[in-house]
Amino acid sequence: MGTGFFTSVEDVSAQLAKVGYLASTPVATTVFLADRLGKPLLVEGPAGVGKTALATAVAEVTGSRLVRLQCYEGIDEARALYEWNHAKQLLRITAGRDETWDEARTDIFGEEFLLRRPLLTAISGTEPTVLLIDETDKADVEIEGLLLEVLGDFQVTVPELGTITATQQPFAVLTSNATRELSEALRRRCLFLHIDFPDEDLEREIVRLKVPGIEDALADSVVRVIAALRAMDLRKLPSVAETVDWARTLLELGAGTLDERVVRDSLGVVLKHQDDIAKAGAGLKLDQVLDAS
Amino acid sequence: MTAAPGLTGRLAEFVRALRAHGIPAGPGETADAAAALEVLGLDDRELVREGLAAALVRRGGQRSVFDATFDLYFPSGIGVPELARENAPQDRDELRDALAAALAQGDEPALDQLAGIAVEMLGQYGIGSGPGGGYSAHQTLDRLQPQTLIARVLAAMRAPADDFTDRLTRDEIRRRVEDFRGKVRTEARRRAAELRGRSRIAQHAVAPAADRVDFLLASRSQLAELRRTIQPLSRKLATRLAARRKRASRGQIDLRRTLRRSLSTGGVPLRPAYRHRRPGRPEIVLLCDLSGSVAGFANFTMLLVQALRDQFSKIRVFGFVDSTDEVTHLVDTGAADPEQLGARMLSEAAVVRWDGHSDYGGALAQFTSRWLDAIGPRTSVLILGDARTNGGDPNLDAVRAIRARARHVHWLNPERTALWGTGDSAALDYAELVEMHECRTAQQLGVLVTRLLPA
Numbered sequence: 162m163g164t165g166f167f168t169s170v171e172d173v174s175a176q177l178a179k180v181g182y183l184a185s186t187p188v189a190t191t192v193f194l195a196d197r198l199g200k201p202l203l204v205e206g207p208a209g210v211g212k213t214a215l216a217t218a219v220a221e222v223t224g225s226r227l228v229r230l231q232c233y234e235g236i237d238e239a240r241a242l243y244e245w246n247h248a249k250q251l252l253r254i255t256a257g258r259d260e261t262w263d264e265a266r267t268d269i270f271g272e273e274f275l276l277r278r279p280l281l282t283a284i285s286g287t288e289p290t291v292l293l294i295d296e297t298d299k300a301d302v303e304i305e306g307l308l309l310e311v312l313g314d315f316q317v318t319v320p321e322l323g324t325i326t327a328t329q330q331p332f333a334v335l336t337s338n339a340t341r342e343l344s345e346a347l348r349r350r351c352l353f354l355h356i357d358f359p360d361e362d363l364e365r366e367i368v369r370l371k372v373p374g375i376e377d378a379l380a381d382s383v384v385r386v387i388a389a390l391r392a393m394d395l396r397k398l399p400s401v402a403e404t405v406d407w408a409r410t411l412l413e414l415g416a417g418t419l420d421e422r423v424v425r426d427s428l429g430v431v432l433k434h435q436d437d438i439a440k441a442g443a444g445l446k447l448d449q450v451l452d453a454s
Numbered sequence: 455m456t457a458a459p460g461l462t463g464r465l466a467e468f469v470r471a472l473r474a475h476g477i478p479a480g481p482g483e484t485a486d487a488a489a490a491l492e493v494l495g496l497d498d499r500e501l502v503r504e505g506l507a508a509a510l511v512r513r514g515g516q517r518s519v520f521d522a523t524f525d526l527y528f529p530s531g532i533g534v535p536e537l538a539r540e541n542a543p544q545d546r547d548e549l550r551d552a553l554a555a556a557l558a559q560g561d562e563p564a565l566d567q568l569a570g571i572a573v574e575m576l577g578q579y580g581i582g583s584g585p586g587g588g589y590s591a592h593q594t595l596d597r598l599q600p601q602t603l604i605a606r607v608l609a610a611m612r613a614p615a616d617d618f619t620d621r622l623t624r625d626e627i628r629r630r631v632e633d634f635r636g637k638v639r640t641e642a643r644r645r646a647a648e649l650r651g652r653s654r655i656a657q658h659a660v661a662p663a664a665d666r667v668d669f670l671l672a673s674r675s676q677l678a679e680l681r682r683t684i685q686p687l688s689r690k691l692a693t694r695l696a697a698r699r700k701r702a703s704r705g706q707i708d709l710r711r712t713l714r715r716s717l718s719t720g721g722v723p724l725r726p727a728y729r730h731r732r733p734g735r736p737e738i739v740l741l742c743d744l745s746g747s748v749a750g751f752a753n754f755t756m757l758l759v760q761a762l763r764d765q766f767s768k769i770r771v772f773g774f775v776d777s778t779d780e781v782t783h784l785v786d787t788g789a790a791d792p793e794q795l796g797a798r799m800l801s802e803a804a805v806v807r808w809d810g811h812s813d814y815g816g817a818l819a820q821f822t823s824r825w826l827d828a829i830g831p832r833t834s835v836l837i838l839g840d841a842r843t844n845g846g847d848p849n850l851d852a853v854r855a856i857r858a859r860a861r862h863v864h865w866l867n868p869e870r871t872a873l874w875g876t877g878d879s880a881a882l883d884y885a886e887l888v889e890m891h892e893c894r895t896a897q898q899l900g901v902l903v904t905r906l907l908p909a
Contacts, residue, residue: 170501190504197493205514341693349482352508389622
């Protein structure tokens with residue numbers, strides 16, 4: 162059982178930090194458990210907190226191959242699992258050597274004519290693999306049934322070939338933005354991790370790591386303003402990605418410290434809705450201070 | 455399983471308590487949780503907490519319930535906290551000094567300790583005088599008054615230079631004080647559980663998840679938390695409605711178009727054409743009781759329907775207490791500031807004429823005489839209210855008139871079904887005319903909205 166990538170929770174944090182992913186305790190603990198118990202990891206959380214980045218970071222530190230299945234509305238078995246290469250099969254039949262039908266039939270349903278899609282690829286490899294199923298909630302309900310077999314037992318049944326079982330169990334990560342409730346059956350097969358916005362200390366570390374050359378005082382102010390924005394009742398709360406973007410913008414602008422003017426001019430980097438910007442302006446009392454001066 | 459028998463028993467008890475709060479953890483999850491404990495060990499309480507959460511919690515929004523229950527079943531200690539036994543603050547003033555210092559530094563471990571000491575020092579009641587005594591978070595906070603420390607902490611933290619971020623400090627301290635209140639509540643629950651038994655406290659003292667809070671009993675902060683769920687909930691409902699429409703549109707074969715299409719394949723109908731129904735977007739009319747107790751429910755529903763506005767071709771919202779008025783424009787602009795929505799409706803719309811007691815009969819009569827043309831054959835009408843007429847005439851004829859014109863009429867009642875028809879409630883009379891649904895929590899509302907709205 163388990164993929165056996167890590168030795169302890171601290172090990173997870175330390176290794177992920179090496180590739181630039183700073184994991185909070187909940188994240189590190191759950192990754193460690195998923196690794197040890199050999200269960201898929203279902204990651205939910207607001208957009209831009211690093212759900213997908215977590216999978217790529219795990220793949221990078223463990224030197225695994227990353228197999229990614231991007232889900233979308235209308236994705237089907239042929240896109241997710243496998244497909245027979247019909248054109249090639251037809252060619253093979255027309256090029257027919259002198260053999261009986263039975264021989265031809267066993268031949269054209271061989272490995273050579275199988276097009277492997279992400280799920281089958283992840284299962285059938287012999288090297289360590291990280292399987293990332295991105296935005297699972299975008300896929301239709303039918304595809305979940307397919308995932309149950311794959312994630313429950315790490316095996317796939319191809320009628321013509323039989324059941325293919327993973328020799329090397331992949332480290333599976335599913336991400337979801339919760340636009341649709343995933344089925345209870347799928348949830349039970351996974352360990353659940355809700356990644357929320359990081360606390361201020363962690364976010365400060367992230368900003369320093371991602372924006373080298375930023376002064377501590379500025380990083381500190383940025384994180385505090387972002388925390389204040391998140392406490393407001395906005396339509397779209399700024400995520401980590403936006404914090405980093407903002408810090409980068411401020412560095413480009415050559416702002417040494419934050420003041421009303423800088424904040425007001427660059428708020429568009431952080432907030433994407435006009436009424437959010439208006440509300441944040443009121444909440445941070447930007448106008449009031451400007452009027453007074 | 456090598457875990458100690460005491461531990462497995464505790465784990466099973468813990469899972470039972472979670473189930474009682476609507477976290478449906480089955481035996482499979484319990485086994486996972488035990489395996490997680492085995493892997494992680496018991497050295498670090500936070501690791502144990504995260505490990506169990508990964509195995510037992512199944513969706514966001516259940517975490518607060520999980521944490522509160524976890525603190526009861528896997529407490530950080532027993533009895534008085536370590537520090538309180540030596541060199542602890544001796545009286546309330548010293549405690550306040552220590553608290554102010556800890557708040558200024560944002561020192562989490564110290565705040566944990568102080569919460570413990572505060573409950574021990576200020577929160578006891580009736581202990582030693584037989585059963586019935588315990589620890590009260592409310593009493594602790596009432597005597598300690600941590601919110602009055604804000605100005606003091608602010609002064610201690612104020613940097614000499616007047617930086618822009620300084621104005622954020624006050625809010626930060628306020629959040630820290632709020633966190634501290636949470637710690638005191640946790641601590642009081644823990645101490646009470648030692649006296650009264652865990653399962654009892656878990657049953658009564660753990661606040662339910664936001665979408666299971668009764669609208670009529672929700673506190674201010676719970677309503678605020680509920681409002682935060684509106685956007686995600688509306689996204690979810692929109693996907694559900696869209697998926698249902700898609701399903702509804704396949705199936706029936708359109709013979710005429712199939713035949714015409716088959717001409718291009720030599721008369722063989724290779725690609726059948728399906729009959730598509732026009733995705734008719736329903737019009738919706740909300741008629742909401744805005745009087746005191748049910749206002750929270752009405753506001754939440756209005757905001758939810760407003761968030762779902764692209765699912766409807768037209769939304770009109772009417773509010774009433776003892777007089778009816780249209781409030782559509784207020785809900786529109788109120789989306790920017792949902793907290794004030796209720797107050798603004800009461801002040802800017804003519805919904806109160808006399809004394810602010812709801813008068814269903816009069817309000818319905820006014821609606822039917824002035825705005826009956828808002829309802830057409832494609833309109834779904836949702837009436838929101840507890841149907842408590844304060845003894846007045848329920849005016850069933852008005853409801854009949856509405857029903858005769860509308861496509862659907864549904865009544866959402868935030869009261870328990872058992873209470874319908876008791877006292878001054880005319881719920882059962884109305885229920886004979888229109889379908890009435892119990893709608894006590896955001897969860898029930900979500901289910902009802904997808905079920906009731908026509909595809």
